[in-house]
Amino acid sequence: MSVGILILIVLGLALLGYFVGRQRALSKAANEGRKLHSLPSYYGQFLALFTAVPALILLAAWLFVQPMLIESHVSGLIPDSAIPEGGARSLVMSDVRRIADGLDALMEQGGLGEEDLTRMRADLTNIRSRLAEVGIALGSNVPVEVFDAAKTYRSEKNTGSLLMTIAVLGLSLASGGWAFMRIRPELRARNNSETFVKALLLGSSLVAILTTVGIVGSLLFETFHFFQIYPAKDFFFSTVWNPQFRGGSDLGILPLLWGTFYVSFVALVVAVPIGLMIAIYLSEYAGRALRNLAKPAIEVLAGIPTIVYGLFALITVGPFLRDWIAQPMGLGTSSSSVLTAGLVMGIMLIPFVSSLSDDIINAVPQAMRDGSYGLGATQSETIRQVILPAALPGVVGAILLAASRAIGETMIVVLGAGAAARLGLNPFDAMTTVTVKIVSQLTGDTEFASPETLVAFALGLTLFVFTLGLNVLALYIVRKYREQYE
Amino acid sequence: MNQMTEVEQKAVEMLNEPKIVARNVQVYYGDTHAIKDVDVDIPAQSVTAFIGPSGCGKSTFLRTLNRMNDTIDICRVEGDILIDGEDVYDPKVDPVQLRAKVGMVFQKPNPFPKSIYDNVAYGPRIHGLSRNKTELDEIVTSSLQKAGLWDEVKDRLDAPGTGLSGGQQQRLCIARAIAVNPEIILMDEPCSALDPIATAKVEELIDELRENYTIVIVTHSMQQAARVSQRTAFFHLGVLVEEGPTEDIFTNPHDKRTQDYITGRFG
Numbered sequence: 149m150s151v152g153i154l155i156l157i158v159l160g161l162a163l164l165g166y167f168v169g170r171q172r173a174l175s176k177a178a179n180e181g182r183k184l185h186s187l188p189s190y191y192g193q194f195l196a197l198f199t200a201v202p203a204l205i206l207l208a209a210w211l212f213v214q215p216m217l218i219e220s221h222v223s224g225l226i227p228d229s230a231i232p233e234g235g236a237r238s239l240v241m242s243d244v245r246r247i248a249d250g251l252d253a254l255m256e257q258g259g260l261g262e263e264d265l266t267r268m269r270a271d272l273t274n275i276r277s278r279l280a281e282v283g284i285a286l287g288s289n290v291p292v293e294v295f296d297a298a299k300t301y302r303s304e305k306n307t308g309s310l311l312m313t314i315a316v317l318g319l320s321l322a323s324g325g326w327a328f329m330r331i332r333p334e335l336r337a338r339n340n341s342e343t344f345v346k347a348l349l350l351g352s353s354l355v356a357i358l359t360t361v362g363i364v365g366s367l368l369f370e371t372f373h374f375f376q377i378y379p380a381k382d383f384f385f386s387t388v389w390n391p392q393f394r395g396g397s398d399l400g401i402l403p404l405l406w407g408t409f410y411v412s413f414v415a416l417v418v419a420v421p422i423g424l425m426i427a428i429y430l431s432e433y434a435g436r437a438l439r440n441l442a443k444p445a446i447e448v449l450a451g452i453p454t455i456v457y458g459l460f461a462l463i464t465v466g467p468f469l470r471d472w473i474a475q476p477m478g479l480g481t482s483s484s485s486v487l488t489a490g491l492v493m494g495i496m497l498i499p500f501v502s503s504l505s506d507d508i509i510n511a512v513p514q515a516m517r518d519g520s521y522g523l524g525a526t527q528s529e530t531i532r533q534v535i536l537p538a539a540l541p542g543v544v545g546a547i548l549l550a551a552s553r554a555i556g557e558t559m560i561v562v563l564g565a566g567a568a569a570r571l572g573l574n575p576f577d578a579m580t581t582v583t584v585k586i587v588s589q590l591t592g593d594t595e596f597a598s599p600e601t602l603v604a605f606a607l608g609l610t611l612f613v614f615t616l617g618l619n620v621l622a623l624y625i626v627r628k629y630r631e632q633y634e
Numbered sequence: 635m636n637q638m639t640e641v642e643q644k645a646v647e648m649l650n651e652p653k654i655v656a657r658n659v660q661v662y663y664g665d666t667h668a669i670k671d672v673d674v675d676i677p678a679q680s681v682t683a684f685i686g687p688s689g690c691g692k693s694t695f696l697r698t699l700n701r702m703n704d705t706i707d708i709c710r711v712e713g714d715i716l717i718d719g720e721d722v723y724d725p726k727v728d729p730v731q732l733r734a735k736v737g738m739v740f741q742k743p744n745p746f747p748k749s750i751y752d753n754v755a756y757g758p759r760i761h762g763l764s765r766n767k768t769e770l771d772e773i774v775t776s777s778l779q780k781a782g783l784w785d786e787v788k789d790r791l792d793a794p795g796t797g798l799s800g801g802q803q804q805r806l807c808i809a810r811a812i813a814v815n816p817e818i819i820l821m822d823e824p825c826s827a828l829d830p831i832a833t834a835k836v837e838e839l840i841d842e843l844r845e846n847y848t849i850v851i852v853t854h855s856m857q858q859a860a861r862v863s864q865r866t867a868f869f870h871l872g873v874l875v876e877e878g879p880t881e882d883i884f885t886n887p888h889d890k891r892t893q894d895y896i897t898g899r900f901g
Binding site for chain 1: 756
C-alpha cells in the first residue's frame with residue numbers, strides 16, 4: 149500500500165474517531181447524569197489526536213529508518229568483485245535501486261508474475277533489454293550478484309512496506325481504542341488538547357532550529373574536508389584568487405572579502421542616510437494619509453526580486469556611470485563596477501533601513517517630544533537632540549541588519565560588479581564578492597572532491613560567521629534598547 | 635496721603651493686571667466640543683490650581699495656554715487667550731518662542747535619555763542663553779538649586795537623568811523648565827506619579843517658585859490644590875464652573891456642583 153493512501157486512511161480513522169469520541173462523551177455524561185469537564189468537541193479531538201498522531205509519527209520514523217536498514221543489508225550482499233574498477237559501492241547501489249524499480253515496472257506493464265521473477269536469472273535472461281522496454285536504461289550488462297541484490301532489495305522493500313502498513317494501522321487503532329476507553333465525563337479533554345497544541349508549536353520551532361544546525365553542520369563538515377586538502381593559511385591570508393580546474397589553484401579569500409565589504413560599504417553609504425531621512429519624515433512630519441500611502445510604496449522596493457535590481461544595474465546604472473563619470477574622468481572603462489552594484493544594492497536596502505527605523509522612532513515615547521516642545525524646541529531640534537539619540541541603538545540595529553543583507557547579496561553583484569576578483573580602491577573597477585564566487589565554483593559539471601569546489605563551503609562558512617556575528621550584534625543592541633522604555 | 639504718584643499707580647495696575655486672560659475659549663477635538671466658553675484671569679506671581687473630575691478638560695485647557703495642542707492635528711481652539719495682553723493664537727506669534735516663555739511640566743516625569751547636566755542645559759543651548767561653558771554651568775547650577783535638586787545630584791551631573799528616582803526626575807524636569815527662564819510654568823498633574831514624600835518636596839518647591847513665576851497647576855487632589863494654590867478654578871464637563879480665591883472655593887462654594895465635588899459626592 150502506498151504511503152499516501154496509508155496517511156489518508158489514518159486521517160479518515162481520526163475523523164471517524166472525532167465523531168465517535170464526541171458521541172461517547174455525550175452518551176456517558178447522559179448515562180451517569182454528570183456534567184462534562186470540557187465541551188463535547190474536545191472529547192472528539194482527544195480521540196482523533198490519539199488515533200492519528202502516534203500512528204503518523206511511527207510512519208515518519210519508519211520511512212526514515214527502513215531504507216537505511218535495507219541499504220546497509222543489501223550493500224553487504226554485493227561482493228567486492230562485483231564493483232567495477234575505479235567505481236564506488238554507492239554507484240553499484242544506485243544500479244541496484246534502479247533495477248529493483250525496473251522490476252516493479254515490469255511486473256505492472258509486462259505481465260511478469262512473482263513466480264516468473266524468482267525464476268528469472270541474470271545469466272540466462274537479457275535483463276538489460278527487458279528493463280529497457282520499461283524505460284530503465286542501464287550502462288552495461290547486469291552481473292549476477294547485482295541482480296540478486298536487486299531482487300533481495302525489492303523483496304525486502306515490499307515486506308517492509310507491508311509490515312509498516314500493519315504496524316501503522318495497528319498503532320492507530322490501538323491508541324485510538326485506548327483513548328476511547330479513557331473517555332469519561334471527568335476526563336480533562338480540554339487540557340489534553342492544550343498540551344497537544346503546545347507540542348505542535350514547540351515542534352514547529354524545533355524544525356527551524358534543527359535546520360539551522362543542519363546547515364551549519366553540513367558547512368562545517370565540507371569545510372573540514374577542504375582544509376584537509378588545502379592549507380588554511382593560504383585560504384585566509386593569500387591575496388590571490390585564481391582557481392584552476394586542472395589543479396594548482398590559488399584560493400585566497402582576501403580579494404573576495406574586500407570586494408564584499410567594498411560593495412556593502414557603498415550600499416550602506418547610499419541606504420543609511422536616505423533610509424533614515426525617509427524614516428524621520430514618515431514618523432515625524434508626514435500626515436497620516438501620506439504615511440499610509442508612502443510607507444507601503446517604499447516597502448515595495450523590498451519586494452522586487454534582486455535579479456530585477458541586477459538587470460537595472462546591468463543595463464541602466466552601469467553604462468550610465470561608465471559613460472558619464474568613469475570615462476570622462478579617466479577612471480575606468482568597465483560598465484560593471486563596485487559603484488554600480490553598491491548604488492543599486494543601496495536602493496534595495498533603503499526600505500530595510502527606513503521601515504525598521506520608522507518603527508523604532510515611533511516607539512520613542514510621546515512624552516519625550518512633549519518635553520522638548522514644552523521647552524520651546526523646534527521639530528528638527530527635537531528630532532536631532534532628543535529623538536534620534538533615544539532611538540539610536542535601535543537604528544544601529546536596523547543598519548546592521550541591512551549590512552548583513554548586503555553582505556549576503558549575490559545577484560546584483562553578479563550583474564553589477566562583475567566576476568573579477570581584485571584588491572583595489574578604484575570604485576569604477578569590476579570586483580567580485582564571496583557569494584558570487586560560491587555560485588561560480590559550484591556551477592558546471594564538477595565533482596565534490598577537489599579544493600576548487602570544496603572552497604565554496606569554506607567561503608560560505610566564512611560568510612555565515614560574518615553575517616551571524618552582525619545579526620547577533622544587531623539583536624543585542626535592539627534588545628538593550630527595548631529595555632530602556634519598558 | 636491717599637493720592638499715589640503716577641508711577642506707583644502704574645505699578646499697582648501692573649500688579650493687578652492678570653498675567654493670563656482667557657475669554658470665551660472653545661476647544662474642539664474633531665467633532666467633540668471639549669472646552670466650552672471658558673473665561674478666566676490668572677494673576678502673576680501666584681499659583682492657580684485647576685481641579686475637577688477626570689475628563690473635565692482641565693489638562694486640555696492648560697495645554698492651550700502654551701499651544702501644546704498644536705501638535706495634535708484634530709484639535710481646534712477658538713476665543714482669545716492673552717498673555718501680557720498679547721494674543722497667543724495671533725498668527726504673528728511663534729509657538730516655539732511662546733513655549734520658551736511658558737514652560738511646562740508633565741504628569742509623568744519625562745527626562746531625556748541624556749545626562750542630568752545635558753537635560754538641564756538642553757533649553758539654554760537651544761535658545762542660546764549662554765555665551766560660554768561657564769555661563770551654561772551657572773545656569774544649570776542655579777536651575778538645579780532652584781528646583782531643590784542640587785544637593786542630591788551635584789556629584790553625578792554626568793549620570794543619566796533616567797536613573798534618578800521618580801520624585802527626583804520630576805524635580806529635574808522642573809529644573810529643565812526653569813533653565814529656559816520662563817515667565818509662566820504650567821504643571822499638568824506633576825505629582826500624580828509620585829509617592830507622598832516626593833509629592834511634599836515638589837509642593838514645597840512650587841510654593842517657593844511662586845515668588846518668581848506665574849504657576850498654573852492641574853491636579854486631581856483637592857488637598858494639593860488647597861495646600862499650594864492661591865486661586866482655584868473648578869472645571870466640570872468642559873465648563874469652568876467656578877473660579878476664585880482658594881479659600882473661598884473650599885469653604886464657601888457658590889455652585890452646587892463645586893460643593894458636591896469638594897465634599898466628595900462625585901469625581
